[in-house]
Amino acid sequence: MNLIASISVLALLIFFHESGHFLAATLQGIRVSGFSIGFGPALIKKEFQGVTYSIRALPLGGFVSFPDDEQESTISKEDPDLLSNRPIFQRLLVISAGVIANLLIAWLALCGQATFIGIPNQPDPGVLIIDVQNQQSAALSGLKAGDQIISIDGINLGSGQEAVESMVDKIKNSPGQTISIEKDTNGTKGIIKLTPIEHLGVGKIGAQLQVNINGSIRPANGLTDIFYYTNSKFFNLLSKTIQGYKSLFTDFNSTSKQLSGPVKIVELGAQLSGQGASGLILFAALISINLAVLNSLPFPLLDGGQFTLILIEALRGKPIPEKIQLWFMQSGFIILIGISILLIIRDTSQLEIFQQVANK
Known part of the structure; x- marks a missing residue:
């Protein structure tokens, strides 16, 4: 049950992240063509009101797609409702909405715990x-x-x-x-x-x-207690997460060994879930903040990478050539999938059940 709870939380957080992009686009009248959880071949696919919703084979994240990126799209390149034809500010809002959604979900999870469950002793x-x-x-x-x-x-x-x-x-x-x-x-x-x-x-x-x-909790002593706990816990987790990613650049040799893939994240979630509701909510808040900080990095395929490209476009006064953008995104996809597969293999081999087999 702890394993199922951990996987469910991870899937929900990815869903909320992509929903942030989706809502920021649709509420501004920007055309969206797809909403996907995972990468690779689609396991489940359903079209509704011009948007294709899908669950894909590799549960390593998700994406919202736009007609701008589809060569086979029949929509005119001059359509004012295409993302690429909207003002810089609107495009930046769509790109950053996933990060904002994850930070908001983390804060709400901690606040909801304090309000409805209690504050950890x-x-x-x-x-x-x-x-x-x-x-x-x-x-x-x-x-x-x-x-x-x-x-x-x-x-x-x-x-x-x-x-x-x-x-x-x-x-x-x-x-x-x-x-x-x-x-x-x-x-x-x-x-x-x-x-x-x-x-x-x-x-x-x-x-x-x-x-x-x-895992034990106590009732909150009013709104002041709720907001004090929520804010202090939220900013503590955010600060430590930023410090952790910062150390990737200042001490890559050591910190890179601590990188976790989906397998290790699910295992950590199962361990924290064993501490009860407080542990599961801590896991949700921690992973949601991690998704926000990770996606803020200016790397290809991440939200921060796309955000950076739009900022460069704003400074240049004209779009970056499509070939450069395509190369940037494709190289990021290959690197991301490669690192994810390596982490999955490493983390799986370190699971206790595999260690027991290896030591026999």
Whole structure:
């Protein structure tokens, strides 16, 4: 059930993202020819009022298509309702609407939780391990996703974000040094030894850490409490997501190993879903914000790439040649699909069931 919930949330977030583009276009009277979830061959296809709706074979995202991009379209290139013939501002609004939709959905999810379900109580003591990288210090020492770290070298970590930061600081300051970690695995406590490897002068263990949420909630104490929790949680997640993508450029070697494909994202969702409604909503908000930040990057095929092309057109005072735009988008598609397939293969091979088979 946790797996199904995780996949459902991911599919809904992609749907909301594409709906943002779709609504921004149709509400301005701009012609839309297709609305698709996924890429590749269409598994289900239905035409309604001139728009072809489809679910496709590769669940790696989605897209809204316009007659402007279709060579076989019978609509005149001079039609004022084509996206390419609309003012720059309207086109930028259509392109950015997916990102806006994802940010709005994340905020509403957190606000809805606080209003109708409750606000998560203070986290339990310790730090939760939500993922470990193969053949890295954490995995080699026996740490697994779901383990709770209580103390390091006999010093309790405390709870909340401060506990996570204390553990990160200790690891960073201990490259090549063996540290003693007290962990709790499903109620069974134990001590393990772990040696962070040195990377760019700091220690690293190859594990993804999270505040140790216990899943319990309390009723909100009025609107002030609701909006304080919603805004603080939203901007905390947004800030950390931006920092994560920023580190791809400042420390690509290390951060690229932490990139997650659909398989790892679904696995993370299943783990958080096991913490109850609070965990599932946190997953939805986190992934929705990630989709927004990722799509804002000025790369081919992403919303940020198209946004950049329109801005360049505005600065030039004339459209970018179609051949250059086509090359830009096609190269982005090939790169995106290639990276996605590599991540799927890597993440699938690291699933526990495959690791058990490999170790037999």
